[in-house]
Amino acid sequence: MSLQDLQTFDPTSFQDDFLEQMLCSLQSAGVSWPEISTSTGGSSGGVELFDDQSAYLTTKLRQHQISSGDVGFFQNEMVDTSSFKSPNGNNSIQALFNGFTGSIQSNQTPNFQYPPAQGFRPPSPATAPVNQGLTGVGAAVAGGGCSGPPAQPRQRVRARRGQATDPHSIAERLRRERIAERMKSLQELVPNANKTDKASMLDEIIDYVKFLQLQVKVLSMSRMGGVAAVAPLVTDVSSEGGCDGAQASASGGTGRTTNGTPPSKTNDTMTVAENQVVKLMEEDMGSAMQYLQGKGLCLMPISLATAISTTTCHLPSTRNNHPLLGSGSSSPNVSVLSVQSANGVLLPEVVSVKDSNAVTKL
């Protein structure tokens, strides 16, 4: 993993890469650079642009060279730079290399994976070119006059090839990556997440949130007579009298609202309901049906109702209430059936209407 590989690499092929890396690192060190295009990879042509940088580098390198003969920048295994071969002469390249690594190392140690103990994780493609491109140093950067100010190298993530690395763009890139991560996780939550476009994905997300909220609303409306009513009834077994204690929900998704009249124990609510049904039926059958369904009732022919009542009569309970008897005085067209079993489970009430036009009062 170490820089041993460097010696085997063909310097020229990675010249461009390394140039980029070098200049990027210098840029991140606080020295302002013009945008580096890949076409400037030419050996000496490109060098002219970077005289300041090379100058800075060489000064740093000389300092390092003077101070310490060997390269000890990386904490773990290191290539002995004296063995570092390069066409342009060892010294400058070594120096360049030392300075390069030193400038990076001194302030960017957390950015490299070389000392594995470091916690920071740099973009992996950045480190590879660093390794590979180091061989191309000397050829590209000849020692020029150096007058660059030794700016403080900042702790930054290494840039990839072709990207500028001033701190703002790095911050932007980090932010973009984080946002992309979040978007990806959102994509997993939302169904139909095959959109690659961020804008359409956001639209999808917004619609999904609206849909979920609507679902909660609808479900809460449909469950009004259901769970909410059964709960007290389960505790109150001996509710007798009348018809309606049982407003079990007719179905799961009617979405109907009613005024939450507490279940009363008398027949009054039933008569009220029936009058209401009569009134509604005169104007529109559909609304009457809706009203009934909202109360947990439904319409069915009398024959069916009687059939049901006979079967339910056989339920093991002595406390069944048969208001069917009570409705005997009503018109034969309408009969109200409600059965209440002893264990507190309530069957849905049934209102049967034989003739929709001829509903008379009970």
Add this chain to the structure above:
Amino acid sequence: MSPPQQPTSINPNSLKIQLAYRFLHNLNNLNTKRSNLDNTRIRRSHRVKLAAYASMAYVVGSRRAWSRAILWKIRNRAVLARFKRVDHKITTPLRHHHVHAGSVKRRTPSCSNPKREYSDPFGNSGQEVKLRKLVPGSSTMDALGLLDETADYIKCLATQVEVMKNLVDLYSII
């Protein structure tokens, strides 16, 4: 029987169980509390919906901004209603303040370098505003936090809907 207080992000099943328990508990309270003022003014469906949201927020607790916002809204419903009726202007300055705080936080990193193209995930189509309206308590965060809150909110909402659907199916058998 009380459900174990597990972190909901680890095990989705535990979230569902906790939600179910809490929701049923809230519904029971709904029915037994007769002395509530809400009985008269708020329709039952609305109360059930409130119970659903309240249970959802309660299970998540104070970990998330949206749950805190929901709980705060529900607990101060009476006060807020009074404010809304009396003076509409009272609530809006608060909202503006929140929006300004959030927007200032958002703008500082990008204003410094106007030449760069910004990693603005929302573009200019106003989606961010819509999302902030949908997700409660999201007016004070930047775009990143907003996406995070949205993800958590969606997850909890979906679980709550599933719980409610199961309950409805269960009780419609009767």
